[in-house]
Amino acid sequence: xxxxxxxxxxxxxxxxxxxxxxxxxxxxxxxxxxxxxxxxxxxxxxxxxxxxxxxxxxxxxxxxxxxxxxxxxxxxxxxxxxxxxxxxxxxxxxxxxxxxxxxxxxxxxxxxxxxxxxxxxxxxxxxxxxxxxxxxxxxxxxxxxxxxxxxxxxxxxxxxxxxxxxxxxxxxxxxxxxxxxxxxxxxxxxxxxxxxxxxxxxxxxxxxxxxxxxxxxxxxxxxxxxxxxxxxxxxxxxxxxxxxxxxxxxxxxxxxxxxxxxxxxxxxxxxxxxxxxxxxxxxxxxxxxxxxxxxxxxxxxxxxxxxxxxxxxxxxxxxxxxxxxxxxxxxxxxxxxxxxxxxxxxxxxxxxxxxxxxxxxxxxxxxxxxxxxxxxxxxxxxxxxxxxxxxxxxxxxxxxxxxxxxxxxxxxxxxxxxxxxxxxxxxxxxxxxxxxxxxxxxxxxxxxxxxxxxxxxxxxxxxxxxxxxxxxxxxxxxxxxxxxxxxxxxxxxxxxxxxxxxxxxxxxxxxxxxxxxxxxxxxxxxxxxxxxxxxxxxxxxxxxxxxxxxxxxxxxxxxxxxxxxxxxxxxxxxxxxxxxxxxxxxxxxxxxxxxxxxxxxxxxxxxxxxxx
Numbered sequence: 001x002x003x004x005x006x007x008x009x010x011x012x013x014x015x016x017x018x019x020x021x022x023x024x025x026x027x028x029x030x031x032x033x034x035x036x037x038x039x040x041x042x043x044x045x046x047x048x049x050x051x052x053x054x055x056x057x058x059x060x061x062x063x064x065x066x067x068x069x070x071x072x073x074x075x076x077x078x079x080x081x082x083x084x085x086x087x088x089x090x091x092x093x094x095x096x097x098x099x100x101x102x103x104x105x106x107x108x109x110x111x112x113x114x115x116x117x118x119x120x121x122x123x124x125x126x127x128x129x130x131x132x133x134x135x136x137x138x139x140x141x142x143x144x145x146x147x148x149x150x151x152x153x154x155x156x157x158x159x160x161x162x163x164x165x166x167x168x169x170x171x172x173x174x175x176x177x178x179x180x181x182x183x184x185x186x187x188x189x190x191x192x193x194x195x196x197x198x199x200x201x202x203x204x205x206x207x208x209x210x211x212x213x214x215x216x217x218x219x220x221x222x223x224x225x226x227x228x229x230x231x232x233x234x235x236x237x238x239x240x241x242x243x244x245x246x247x248x249x250x251x252x253x254x255x256x257x258x259x260x261x262x263x264x265x266x267x268x269x270x271x272x273x274x275x276x277x278x279x280x281x282x283x284x285x286x287x288x289x290x291x292x293x294x295x296x297x298x299x300x301x302x303x304x305x306x307x308x309x310x311x312x313x314x315x316x317x318x319x320x321x322x323x324x325x326x327x328x329x330x331x332x333x334x335x336x337x338x339x340x341x342x343x344x345x346x347x348x349x350x351x352x353x354x355x356x357x358x359x360x361x362x363x364x365x366x367x368x369x370x371x372x373x374x375x376x377x378x379x380x381x382x383x384x385x386x387x388x389x390x391x392x393x394x395x396x397x398x399x400x401x402x403x404x405x406x407x408x409x410x411x412x413x414x415x416x417x418x419x420x421x422x423x424x425x426x427x428x429x430x431x432x433x434x435x436x437x438x439x440x441x442x443x444x445x446x447x448x449x450x451x452x453x454x455x456x457x458x459x460x461x462x463x464x465x466x467x468x469x470x471x472x473x474x475x476x477x478x479x480x481x482x483x484x485x486x487x488x489x490x491x492x493x494x495x496x497x498x499x500x501x502x503x504x505x506x507x508x509x510x511x512x513x514x515x516x517x518x519x520x521x522x523x524x525x526x527x528x529x530x531x532x533x534x535x536x537x538x539x540x541x542x543x544x545x546x547x548x549x550x551x552x553x554x555x556x557x558x559x560x561x562x563x564x565x566x567x568x569x570x571x572x573x574x575x576x577x578x579x580x581x582x583x584x585x586x587x588x589x590x591x592x593x594x595x596x597x598x599x600x601x602x603x604x605x606x607x608x609x610x611x612x
Contacts, residue, residue: 002037005098009090032080036072040065062102066095124150126186131193132156132171135219139193140167152185179212192218210501251467252540259474261286266338268323268371269345271299278342278466283311291317291336324367329374340382341375353397354520357575362567364401369408369560375417382418384473385409389425392530393585396521400579400586410548411556413479421481422472425458427465438496442503446511448496451518456489456525471540481546
């Protein structure tokens with residue numbers, strides 16, 4: 001093409017001259033032009049371009065190569081023969097004509113390939129795209145490349161875009177006009193390409209999509225792609241966490257990596273939803289060695305294989321056993337010498353623990369003491385207790401036992417080991433949480449069971465909860481208790497209705513919602529802060545630090561001895577009395593019978609008169 005342009009411009013220039021010289025098809029001058037231009041093309045990367053995907057950046061590279069090339073040609077010819085035989089008009093027109101001659105074949109080839117794809121799209125899915133911004137433009141390019149989708153129009157609320165076109169696809173109207181436009185265009189799928197929309201806006205958009213009666217998907221958020229929860233270009237279903245109405249916490253990754261980088265860490269309960277995600281977060285942000293302690297063999301095997309697949313460079317040590325067994329935890333700490341221990345192992349199902357007091361105390365209280373004491377004796381740098389907002393003014397066995405675990409950490413804190421407690425609310429999609437339960441009930445056709453029309457809970461996602469744990473650990477001071485500012489509570493009834501709609505069904509018509517009454521140990525509303533714990537802000541705007549309440553270490557150790565003795569004898573009555581005495585703020589809800597199993601909730605005695 002360079003040879004054709006160079007000689008063609010010379011021929012055109014001399015064609016209008018009265019006495020045109022005879023131009024040779026090849027000369028030293030032509031060889032010099034070809035050599036210089038080929039070198040420029042190679043340096044610019046033009047030979048590595050794919051014609052099938054030629055676009056504006058490729059045309060810009062061609063123009064840049066043509067301009068740089070003519071400058072190089074001018075320099076070479078000046079050194080060769082002072083440019084005596086080169087018309088100035090040729091040098092002026094050369095980069096323009098060359099850019100056109102190089103760009104045109106690429107665009108024609110891409111148009112031809114796109115036309116072939118259009119022919120194959122005759123039977124493809126017709127798609128309406130909500131949002132004509134950058135995400136919508138990138139989505140249309142991806143959909144056309146796949147060949148199985150046919151974009152038929154954009155919908156956007158910006159008035160300036162009305163009637164305009166992008167990649168030949170028109171902006172047909174506002175998003176609220178989706179039901180009418182979908183019928184007119186015979187759309188078969190709606191894709192929400194507004195990744196920056198907040199929860200309120202997304203709820204409105206989802207409501208419009210539901211009214212249209214057409215299946216809908218959404219472009220994943222950039223954060224989900226970067227953290228590996230979604231693939232680039234993947235269309236995902238709208239998840240309930242997208243509609244929760246609260247912005248996720250943005251951690252200070254620099255501080256987390258500075259604290260975690262190169263460390264050996266140990267995670268108890270590593271096969272659970274929180275423990276497994278905590279292991280992934282540690283691996284992703286610089287941990288050198290991760291020890292997994294888990295008593296469920298299948299969960300341990302799954303967590304280990306996932307980590308080895310995703311992070312092959314990190315050293316993984318799986319240990320099957322109960323962290324409440326002192327021999328297991330001593331072996332784990334002695335073998336891997338962790339610098340930080342995350343204690344995520346716990347029983348956490350509220351109604352179940354109301355009828356299983358002995359196991360709740362054994363696992364949530366005594367196992368915590370076992371792990372914490374082993375860390376203290378081994379001089380582990382940091383011990384992190386994963387606690388719950390139910391430990392604030394507890395009314396159930398879960399809250400009381402987790403509060404007792406917090407007291408244990410305070411009682412053992414008079415040593416170099418940093419004891420950090422992190423509290424957070426309900427975690428979406430964790431094992432035993434309400435979201436998987438609702439999802440299964442909806443899949444079975446209902447009914448969806450909600451305890452009370454007015455019951456509310458605070459929610460966060462599993463990755464967000466683990467990010468909070470790492471953030472608090474990174475900024476944690478000695479004997480610290482941290483709580484996340486979780487925003488507004490979520491009405492469980494509305495959560496159930498939104499999940500039913502996301503499944504493509506209508507609440508009350510396709511899937512019934514049944515109110516069953518509060519279960520044993522459940523409160524109508526959770527509280528995040530205790531009146532006696534003076535909270536102050538930390539360096540992270542969404543994390544608050546509580547001032548720990550005073551405990552008497554010797555008394556706590558004595559109580560733990562009584563707990564261990566009562567557990568060994570399986571004495572429920574003594575355990576109930578000990579728990580009431582050890583956790584002064586524990587106010588159990590009224591004892592009643594669990595109608596589902598016939599099991600009777602533990603009857604806690606009146607509070608003893610002696611002061612703790």
